[in-house]
Amino acid sequence: MNGLSTAFIYVIQTLGSLYLLIILLRFILQLVRADFYNPLSQFVVRATQPLLKPLRRLIPGLAGLDIASLVLAIGVQLLLMIVTLLLMGIDVGGHLAQLLVWSLIGVTSLFLKVFFFALIVSVILSWVAPGSYNPAAQLVNQLCEPLLAPIRRLLPNLGGLDISPIFAFIALNLLDMLVIGNLVVMTGMPKALSPFI
Incomplete structure (x- = not known):
């Protein structure tokens, strides 16, 4: 593999992963019931609408979940993996199920990472800009609240100190190590696809 194809793979993976993140954010924002009128939510909706609109005609929502955006995220991830392997000269014929x-x-790994990094941003914002009305800060808090609220109910009142993000970080890291890590090993996922997990 020469330098030009390596650079091309890098560009494809970077741009494709960015769009994949936007698609998955569309699913997550609806899942956590985030503010639809937030400017960042509107950006996510507009960026995903061209592909999601026709797909929604075929795949309806289920129990309030945006199944079409989840299917689109998996499809984009699959396409990115196929293109990456083909550019590396690896034959993908007959391996579609794998x-x-x-x-x-x-996609599951990216789902966990979205919450992990949203928690990091939320913790930093709670130190430098508590109670901020910035649209990004509000969206991050709306993302994290469904994850933190059950933990807060279990923890005793510590006089204004919120340590629920620590337990959320532990839970997310354990899921990543025990579930994602073991699935990668069990399915024999090649190192060439490691940027996707």
Whole structure:
């Protein structure tokens, strides 16, 4: 593999992963019932609408979940993996089922990472800009609240000190190590696809 194809793979993975993140954010924002009129939510909706609108005609929502955006995320992940492997000169013929499983693992891993990094941003914002009305800060708090609220109910009152993010970080890291890590090993996911997990 020469330098030009390596650079091309990098560009494809970077741009594709960014769009994949936006698609998955569309699913997550609806899942956590985030403010639809937030400017960042509107950006996510507009960026995903061209592909999601026709897909929604085929795949309806289920129990308040945006199944079409989840299917689109898995499809984009699958396409990115196929393109990456083809550019590396690896034959993907006959391995579609395995690639689909790896795509599911990749999307699940990204799902956990969204919450992990949203928690980091939320903790930093609570130190530097508590109670901020910035649209990004509000969206981050709306993302984290469904994860932190059950933990807060279990913890005793510590006089204004909120340590629930620590337990959320531990839970997310354990899920990543024990579930995602073991699935990667069990399915034999190649190192070439490691940027996707």
